[in-house]
Amino acid sequence: MIFHGLKGITCTETAISHIDGDNGQLIYRGYDINYLTKNHTFVEVAYLLWFGELPNQQELNWLTNELKARRVLSDSTKQLIKLLPEDMDMMSVMSTVIASLNTATFNQMTEIEQSMMLTAIMPSIIGYRKSVQKNYVIDEKITEDLNHIEYFLHMLTDKKPEPTHVKALDTYMILTIEHGLNASTFSSRVTASTESDMVAAVTSAIGTMKGPLHGGAPTGVLDLLEEVASSQNSVQLIEQKINSGEKLMGFGHRVYKTTDPRAIALKEKLIDMKGNDEWLDLAMNVEEITIDALNRLKLGRGIYTNVEFYAAAIMKAIDMDPALFTPTFTSSRVVGWTTHVMEQAENNVIFRPQSTYIGKFLTHV
Ligand SMILES: CC(C)(COP(=O)(O)OP(=O)(O)OC[C@H]1O[C@@H](n2cnc3c(N)ncnc32)[C@H](O)[C@@H]1OP(=O)(O)O)[C@@H](O)C(=O)NCCC(=O)NCCS
Missing domain, CATH: 1.10.230.10 (Cytochrome P450-Terp, domain 2)
Known part of the structure; x- marks a missing residue:
């Protein structure tokens, strides 16, 4: 029996999210998404996924500051972004930049630190690339006090973020932060299952996310x-x-x-x-x-x-350039990917399905 596209096949257990496809319900770590979008923010939900519980005020302040501190791009990353072909699409820019991160330094960090770093720099990569393409300078004085979503919106639009737009983007990002074993998350877990690193797993996931049947x-x-x-x-x-x-x-x-x-x-x-x-x-x-x-x-x-x-x-x-739709989806889903990479490592079995050979069998004289 062949299950094309692994349709209907269950191949792992997860405590991260539950999708009830018949009744239209989505739960992250026990909480219904409607409860979360009405009562919590993207950063709080990121904390929930990574740590398994919603944060108290002190924990939220800690994560907010960690994300702020980790969003600064290094000079070499900025240089790489400038060197990439002018017409290269943003998803390819993102995967190239993520793949270029120094795994020697990265692998010395805890998995949570790596997850925060990968999440924090996504808006910076998009914003910096945009500023290079459109030839403007990001005013770091304006952006330094902004929280993760305000900063993201500023980087996407180069405008002071309007509160209604911030709330709308926050809602969208909570709703797309995680979704079980979708194609990109599966791809991050497959890479992690070979005991490769988190940078490689996220790079694989970005490539998968780009396709029009998924994030495109x-x-x-x-x-x-x-x-x-x-x-x-x-x-x-x-x-x-x-x-x-x-x-x-x-x-x-x-x-x-x-x-x-x-x-x-x-x-x-x-x-x-x-x-x-x-x-x-x-x-x-x-x-x-x-x-x-x-x-x-x-x-x-x-x-x-x-x-x-x-x-x-x-x-x-919220006046976003359509070319940035998939990069925005990527910037929320990176939280789900990193959470799955950590879960995969807890009880790892390498993914290795089989295929049925339908080619020729040649006889040699
Ligand atoms: C998401 C998606 C890949 C799921 O695919 P799937 O579960 O494998 O479903 P299938 O591709 O096997 O489709 C089953 C049938 O429904 C049809 N179908 C599914 N989605 C369709 C769509 N968006 N438009 C038209 N027909 C569609 C298929 O053509 C197929 O018809 P058939 O039985 O006559 O061959 C598919 O619905 C799709 O391509 N949607 C559009 C892309 C999209 O919006 N992606 C974002 C997902 S969150």
């Missing part, structure tokens, strides 16, 4: 929305796409067989933020048409809206 989906959602907005007959357009075998970005999920709870939470956040908004109306309309068409044309496949659909909308609402 939000950019595809924007393209879809723009195409629908300029079409004469949106129902016909969506039907044609489905009939020609195209995968519509922002729909379908390997585990959820109902609406992704993260999509519901993001949609609520957007409605709170935006009220009546032309673009949000377009997104909701495309969602309705697409779900209706998928129900008719892909009957019984259980395809619903996934997190990426409203992720694209929320990132657009």
Whole structure:
């Protein structure tokens, strides 16, 4: 029996998160995501994943300061970022920079210190690369007091972060911080299972995250929305796409067989933020048409809206450049990856599935 794409196969135990795909529930270390987004921040949830408990005030202050202290890029990293080809995409920049980190120093740090460092520098890599491309200088006086999410937003947009935008990004980042054995997390665990280091595991994960079927989906959602907005007959357009075998970005999920709870939470956040908004109306309309068409044309496949659909909308609402959508997803998911790498090490068995040979058997004379 062959399980293509390892569909439906359980290959490890985890205490990090639980996905109930039939009932649309996602839990991190015992807490429902809706409780966490309403009552806690991204940094608190990062603490929860790494340490297993939510932080008290003192622990939160400690982590906030650790992230601030570790986000400074070294001169050699800055130099590398400047040297990379001007048209290299941000995900490739991120994986190159992470892969270049000095493992001699890194491996002397504890795994938690490495996790904090990898999480802290993601916004700096993105922001610094952007400043090089657009030829401006980041004012470190303005950024030094900002907390992790404010700093991130500043680095993404080079603007003073608006509180509503900070809250929206924080919500998005909590909702995408962790999600079981998705493709990129699996890839980080496979690398960790060879007893390779955390830098290598995160580098593998970034490469996996880049693909349009995983972290690259939000950019595809924007393209879809723009195409629908300029079409004469949106129902016909969506039907044609489905009939020609195209995968519509922002729909379908390997585990959820109902609406992704993260999509519901993001949609609520957007409605709170935006009220009546032309673009949000377009997104909701495309969602309705697409779900209706998928129900008719892909009957019984259980395809619903996934997190990426409203992720694209929320990132657009905070004026983010679409090229930074996947790097933003990466910057939250790095917390999940590092947590999984630590969990893998606790009870390691190398991942090594098998394949069935379907090639030739040649006889030699
Ligand atoms: C996420 C995803 C890879 C899950 O894939 P999966 O569980 O392996 O499901 P499959 O690819 O086997 O699809 C099952 C059926 O549903 C269809 N389907 C699944 N997602 C679809 C989508 N987004 N649009 C159109 N059809 C879709 C497939 O074409 C297939 O149809 P078939 O049975 O006629 O061949 C897939 O739904 C997808 O590519 N979605 C779009 C990308 C996306 O939004 N990714 C972000 C995920 S959070």
